[in-house]
Amino acid sequence: xxxxxxxxxxxxxxxxxxxxxxxxxxxxxxxxxxxxxxxxxxxxxxxxxxxxxxxxxxxxxxxxxxxxxxxxxxxxxxxxxxxxxxxxxxxxxxxxxxxxxxxxxxxxxxxxxxxxxxxxxxxxxxxxxxxxxxxxxxxxxxxxxxxxxxxxxxxxxxxxxxxxxxxxxxxxxxxxxxxxxxxxxxxxxxxxxxxxxxxxxxxxxxxxxxxxxxxxxxxxxxxxxxxxxxxxxxxxxxxxxxxxxxxxxxxxxxxxxxxxxxxxxxxxxxxxxxxxxxxxxxxxxxxxxxxxxxxxxxxxxxxxxxxxxxxxxxxxxxxxxxxxxxxxxxxxxxxxxxxxxxxxxxxxxxxxxxxxxxxxxxxxxxxxxxxxxxxxxxxxxxxxxxxxxxxxxxxxxxxxxxxxxx
Numbered sequence: 001x002x003x004x005x006x007x008x009x010x011x012x013x014x015x016x017x018x019x020x021x022x023x024x025x026x027x028x029x030x031x032x033x034x035x036x037x038x039x040x041x042x043x044x045x046x047x048x049x050x051x052x053x054x055x056x057x058x059x060x061x062x063x064x065x066x067x068x069x070x071x072x073x074x075x076x077x078x079x080x081x082x083x084x085x086x087x088x089x090x091x092x093x094x095x096x097x098x099x100x101x102x103x104x105x106x107x108x109x110x111x112x113x114x115x116x117x118x119x120x121x122x123x124x125x126x127x128x129x130x131x132x133x134x135x136x137x138x139x140x141x142x143x144x145x146x147x148x149x150x151x152x153x154x155x156x157x158x159x160x161x162x163x164x165x166x167x168x169x170x171x172x173x174x175x176x177x178x179x180x181x182x183x184x185x186x187x188x189x190x191x192x193x194x195x196x197x198x199x200x201x202x203x204x205x206x207x208x209x210x211x212x213x214x215x216x217x218x219x220x221x222x223x224x225x226x227x228x229x230x231x232x233x234x235x236x237x238x239x240x241x242x243x244x245x246x247x248x249x250x251x252x253x254x255x256x257x258x259x260x261x262x263x264x265x266x267x268x269x270x271x272x273x274x275x276x277x278x279x280x281x282x283x284x285x286x287x288x289x290x291x292x293x294x295x296x297x298x299x300x301x302x303x304x305x306x307x308x309x310x311x312x313x314x315x316x317x318x319x320x321x322x323x324x325x326x327x328x329x330x331x332x333x334x335x336x337x338x339x340x341x342x343x344x345x346x347x348x349x350x351x352x353x354x355x356x357x358x359x360x361x362x363x364x365x366x367x368x369x370x371x372x373x374x375x376x377x378x379x380x381x382x383x384x385x386x387x388x389x390x391x392x393x394x395x396x397x398x399x400x401x402x403x404x405x406x
Contacts, residue, residue, distance in 0.1 A: 001107050002058045002076040006167070006174060007049040007065065010072035010184050023049070026070040026187040032249055033064045045169060062180055067247050069213045071182030075165070078104055080173040089128055098141040101164065101175055105142050108177040109162055113152030116142065117160035123169045134166060183213050188248040191215030194297040194327065195290045197282060198222050198253070200236045200355060203301030203330055205244060205347040206338050210329035211299045212248040219293055220251055221286055223258040233355040242403040243346050250402040254289050257395035261388050268382040272368040277380055279309045280321045285389055287323040296324060303330045303338065308367040317371055
């Protein structure tokens with residue numbers, strides 16, 4: 001029934017002279033997401049990307065592409081060929097088009113009574129019929145061929161349950177009844193490389209997804225602290241990285257050895273400041289990894305005021321040691337909104353597994369929520385900061401993750 005997918009992009013269309021670079025990157029990401037399903041013909045016109053495929057693969061491809069940032073919507077579609085000169089489209093051709101529309105409607109619409117509307121986009125102005133006439137003729141044909149004593153069907157031009165869409169472009173007519181939503185945003189790899197601080201919690205995977213949606217290419221760092229954190233906690237983070245790789249492709253997960261860092265902080269630093277100093281050490285290690293991997297920013301799941309280290313003073317203390325911009329996509333988001341996003345992208349059920357990460361252990365009963373920089377500097381005096389960073393990185397494990405929605 002279907003022989004192609006119409007793919008639409010949003011703000012890419014506003015990129016002016018750079019639009020072709022963004023479209024090329026999106027096409028590359030589409031090919032990556034569908035590579036194991038086949039080698040498909042892809043073509044582009046302004047505002048649209050067409051992917052041609054066998055009918056039996058269409059729905060699986062749609063499921064993959066619904067996860068590709070940069071795509072705003074997509075439709076399984078049927079191509080009706082006119083020929084090189086649309087001006088020669090005649091009454092016989094139109095009768096064939098009517099039959100195609102009716103068959104497509106029958107295949108897609110199963111439940112009655114229902115309402116519908118036909119809507120035509122005539123991008124090719126040389127087509128001999130105008131949009132209102134096409135809408136009337138096709139709508140009347142659907143009513144005539146389908147409505148009966150057992151089937152109740154009517155036209156609703158304001159709020160139809162089914163929208164039959166017709167697009168006329170470059171000598172071809174495309175027919176479809178569905179628009180599946182995509183993530184929107186920008187294509188992954190169009191905005192540069194960044195390092196995600198990925199814990200096993202709810203927030204950081206959502207921050208990573210939002211970074212991908214803004215065109216970032218991500219690697220990730222998870223701070224492992226055995227025996228205080230379990231192997232199950234690490235497996236949880238790996239599973240979260242797998243979900244993110246469905247949206248953005250390969251992710252390198254860096255797992256530095258953080259146990260010694262935490263032990264030294266607990267032994268040498270004021271207890272009320274251990275959370276703040278631990279966070280600063282995480283940022284310092286992330287600096288080192290970002291520099292090694294030629295990344296230009298750090299991404300965190302911090303949300304203003306959510307925990308002690310995420311007050312303005314706490315964020316300021318982290319920023320003081322950051323050598324790269326720290327991107328915080330969740331900074332003003334409500335926890336319920338973050339949870340809703342986690343459920344939508346498929347990370348929530350993984351994040352709530354009962355395995356603690358190093359951010360949730362050794363938390364003092366009364367952590368400082370408004371840490372002062374001079375007190376923090378004093379609290380860090382007995383730490384061998386560079387040596388601790390070096391040993392954490394030397395003992396680091398690196399895992400390459402590429403789930404690609406399979």
